[in-house]
Amino acid sequence: MEVLSVENIVKQYAGHTALNDISLTTKKGEIFGLLGPNGAGKTSLIRIINQITGPDSGRVLLGGRELKREDIARIGYLPEERGLYKKMKVYEQVMYFARLKGLTKKEAKERIDMWFEKFEITSWYNKKVEELSKGMAQKIQFIITVLHEPDLLILDEPFSGFDPINAQLIRNEIMELKKKGASILLSTHNMSSVEEICDSIALINQSKMVLKGNLNDIKNEFRSGVYSIQFKGMMFGFANALFADFSLEHSEQIDEDRAIAHVKLLKDNTLNDLLKTIMPVVNIEAVNEIIPSMNDIFLEAVKQKEGGDHV
Amino acid sequence: MSKTGLIIQREYGSRVRKKSFLIITLLVPLIIAGLGFLAMWLSVQETKQVKVLVADPENLCNGKIFVGDNANPPAIFYFYEDYLEPSVFYESGQYDDYDILIGIRKEVITNKSIKVFYRERMSKQTEYYIRDRIELRLEEYFAMDRGITLTEYRRIRQEFNFILENVDPYKTDTEPAQIVGFAISILIFIFILTYAGQVMRGVIEEKTSRVVEIVISSVKPIQLMMGKIIGIGLVGLTQFAIWAVIIGLGLTFIRIFFFQDMVDPSNLADALAPIEGMSPDLLTDQAAAVTRESDLIWIIYNGIPWPTLITLFVLYFMGGYLLYGALFAMIGAAVDSETDSQQVMIPVMLPLMFSYFIGILVIANPNGPAAAWFSQIPFSSPIIMLQLVAADTIEIWQVVLSLTILAGTIILIIWGAAKVYRTGILMYGKKASWKEIFKWMRH
Numbered sequence: 001m002e003v004l005s006v007e008n009i010v011k012q013y014a015g016h017t018a019l020n021d022i023s024l025t026t027k028k029g030e031i032f033g034l035l036g037p038n039g040a041g042k043t044s045l046i047r048i049i050n051q052i053t054g055p056d057s058g059r060v061l062l063g064g065r066e067l068k069r070e071d072i073a074r075i076g077y078l079p080e081e082r083g084l085y086k087k088m089k090v091y092e093q094v095m096y097f098a099r100l101k102g103l104t105k106k107e108a109k110e111r112i113d114m115w116f117e118k119f120e121i122t123s124w125y126n127k128k129v130e131e132l133s134k135g136m137a138q139k140i141q142f143i144i145t146v147l148h149e150p151d152l153l154i155l156d157e158p159f160s161g162f163d164p165i166n167a168q169l170i171r172n173e174i175m176e177l178k179k180k181g182a183s184i185l186l187s188t189h190n191m192s193s194v195e196e197i198c199d200s201i202a203l204i205n206q207s208k209m210v211l212k213g214n215l216n217d218i219k220n221e222f223r224s225g226v227y228s229i230q231f232k233g234m235m236f237g238f239a240n241a242l243f244a245d246f247s248l249e250h251s252e253q254i255d256e257d258r259a260i261a262h263v264k265l266l267k268d269n270t271l272n273d274l275l276k277t278i279m280p281v282v283n284i285e286a287v288n289e290i291i292p293s294m295n296d297i298f299l300e301a302v303k304q305k306e307g308g309d310h311v
Numbered sequence: 312m313s314k315t316g317l318i319i320q321r322e323y324g325s326r327v328r329k330k331s332f333l334i335i336t337l338l339v340p341l342i343i344a345g346l347g348f349l350a351m352w353l354s355v356q357e358t359k360q361v362k363v364l365v366a367d368p369e370n371l372c373n374g375k376i377f378v379g380d381n382a383n384p385p386a387i388f389y390f391y392e393d394y395l396e397p398s399v400f401y402e403s404g405q406y407d408d409y410d411i412l413i414g415i416r417k418e419v420i421t422n423k424s425i426k427v428f429y430r431e432r433m434s435k436q437t438e439y440y441i442r443d444r445i446e447l448r449l450e451e452y453f454a455m456d457r458g459i460t461l462t463e464y465r466r467i468r469q470e471f472n473f474i475l476e477n478v479d480p481y482k483t484d485t486e487p488a489q490i491v492g493f494a495i496s497i498l499i500f501i502f503i504l505t506y507a508g509q510v511m512r513g514v515i516e517e518k519t520s521r522v523v524e525i526v527i528s529s530v531k532p533i534q535l536m537m538g539k540i541i542g543i544g545l546v547g548l549t550q551f552a553i554w555a556v557i558i559g560l561g562l563t564f565i566r567i568f569f570f571q572d573m574v575d576p577s578n579l580a581d582a583l584a585p586i587e588g589m590s591p592d593l594l595t596d597q598a599a600a601v602t603r604e605s606d607l608i609w610i611i612y613n614g615i616p617w618p619t620l621i622t623l624f625v626l627y628f629m630g631g632y633l634l635y636g637a638l639f640a641m642i643g644a645a646v647d648s649e650t651d652s653q654q655v656m657i658p659v660m661l662p663l664m665f666s667y668f669i670g671i672l673v674i675a676n677p678n679g680p681a682a683a684w685f686s687q688i689p690f691s692s693p694i695i696m697l698q699l700v701a702a703d704t705i706e707i708w709q710v711v712l713s714l715t716i717l718a719g720t721i722i723l724i725i726w727g728a729a730k731v732y733r734t735g736i737l738m739y740g741k742k743a744s745w746k747e748i749f750k751w752m753r754h
């Protein structure tokens with residue numbers, strides 16, 4: 001079921017285009033990764049979804065209906081640039097933001113207690129934010145983001161600045177919220193950090209959509225057909241055996257008679273064909289497919305797109 | 312509760328609960344009441360002795376004035392047996408030793424009118440002493456002239472009419488009421504500056520700490536801006552209300568325990584002892600007069616229309632504060648840090664400072680065109696108007712007009728400031744120029 005639909009959004013600032021015809025869709029119980037380098041337009045898009053700014057054209061739908069001011073209560077937003085009121089006490093602060101999201105005092109109190117007990121931080125209630133460490137403040141910010149149980153969770157660079165322990169904690173919470181059915185839009189420039197948790201992704205570069213879809217489909221699409229083969233035997237004989245059906249991309253000697261070679265399948269050859277070809281020549285110790293990282297996919301997609309644009 | 316309500320509550324609550332707010336709110340009025348007491352006390356402890364030159368061409372006083380058994384009388388009398396023009400007294404230089412010129416002309420017998428020219432306005436205490444002595448001397452003369460006893464004369468006498476004028480025809484005196492008015496102007500100026508400044512610092516704090524990102528994902532920027540302005544404004548009003556109550560109680564306390572004799576006629580017998588056989592209603596008249604023994608005390612307790620001034624203070628403080636508060640919020644949103652704000656603030660600070668200086672000019676001339684114009688211009692009216700109301704040189708329609716113009720301007724300014732605010736609070740890392748600010752306003 002669709003939760004968020006962004007349709008043909010265009011946003012221009014004085015002198016430059018921040019978003020150029022961007023469309024995407026997130027589903028219930030799905031983690032959607034909005035990826036792209038710094039300055040690609042991710043934050044601009046997120047601000048439009050949060051109704052902090054408006055688009056020049058295009059529209060945003062939430063649950064199939066055009067997004068309205070009241071829908072703010074259905075969205076949880078953890079900004080990249082996040083701060084808290086330094087002089088305010090932790091409990092009061094969380095209560096304040098909860099009530100701004102439309103929770104009653106009673107509801108807010110129950111949920112604050114629940115989250116603080118879960119994170120075992122009820123002793124912070126009367127601390128001022130300025131007394132907290134950065135990691136502690138980040139937990140508070142995360143609680144503020146999810147306290148009103150939003151249908152759509154927007155996390156802008158959620159792991160930046162988190163220490164590894166807190167990053168893991170937040171990752172677990174995100175997975176749990178996903179299980180409960182929330183749709184999560186996660187934006188980051190650090191592509192590798194989200195690979196393992198995203199179901200779908202969109203790649204934005206220089207205000208344009210470069211690539212989008214299911215992460216596995218994309219990975220399949222960008223499969224390079226390169227395998228890493230570890231063997232015992234002579235590299236010379238190995239390379240000769242490949243002949244015209246396969247190409248040797250890269251090789252590395254481990255010790256005197258063992259090596260790792262990266263081999264690309266050419267034409268319609270399969271991995272079986274490759275194995276058949278090299279088995280007589282060397283002793284195979286290990287075979288792995290080399291899967292492109294999101295970074296590689298991004299670079300490849302940008303290259304293709306630019307190539308396409310020039311045609 | 313509405314979202315704006317929640318913001319107002321936070322802005323208000325977080326400030327009112329601060330220790331510094333409590334200390335300033337309680338300490339300042341005590342200091343003001345203390346200083347007020349000191350000023351009033353000093354005003355009745357005056358020891359300066361004035362020299363009075365009595366120009367008495369008909370020699371009605373016969374060169375004598377009974378000074379009473381006062382060892383240190385507030386005035387000493389000298390006589391000049393000829394006419395003396397006040398201009399000569401003022402300009403010639405040979406009379407510089409004398410502070411006051413009193414002309415007793417032949418006509419005094421019929422018109423009972425005596426002119427008193429002073430270089431510097433004497434205190435009420437001195438004034439009443441001089442009147443008392445002159446009157447007493449002339450009564451003796453009149454009684455003798457008619458062949459009746461002094462006691463009989465007093466029964467049929469008419470009040471003398473003393474006309475006080477500054478010997479310098481170009482100088483108008485600053486009434487104490489105007490000084491009180493100016494003090495209120497300064498207070499309003501300080502209030503506007505303090506609380507509008509708090510709005511700016513609040514906006515900058517939210518912007519630099521980035522907490523604004525979280526807030527405006529829940530509320531509209533204008534709700535945040537207005538919530539902040541209103542919340543902080545209510546802090547100002549709370550402080551003012553507490554001050555008014557404490558100062559009011561303090562002044563009442565001072566009046567009851569220290570200056571009671573100024574108010575209670577029964578305490579006047581001693582002060583008026585020299586005049587024998589005075590009728591009781593005359594005593595009451597004198598009591599009313601002696602209440603004014605100190606101008607300052609009289610002004611504070613009777614001469615200032617406090618309810619009107621307090622009402623107008625609240626209206627003009629709110630008006631001036633909303634106007635400048637919105638402008639300061641706009642500046643806070645446009646800059647990236649508090650140190651950046653100084654330069655951008657200049658165009659907004661200028662009219663505020665300018666109004667303050669106009670205020671100083673207006674004390675000297677509350678009837679002039681500057682007073683009339685600057686009490687209407689919305690950027691200066693909150694500071695100038697109360698002074699004119701205290702000096703009683705303004706019509707009610709002028710106050711209504713000024714408030715209407717102020718209200719209209721506030722709406723315009725808030726509308727423009729909100730546009731700049733919503734763009735500015737999300738612009739990090741650079742300070743906006745005025746050119747950009749105007750561009751955001753038009754956007």
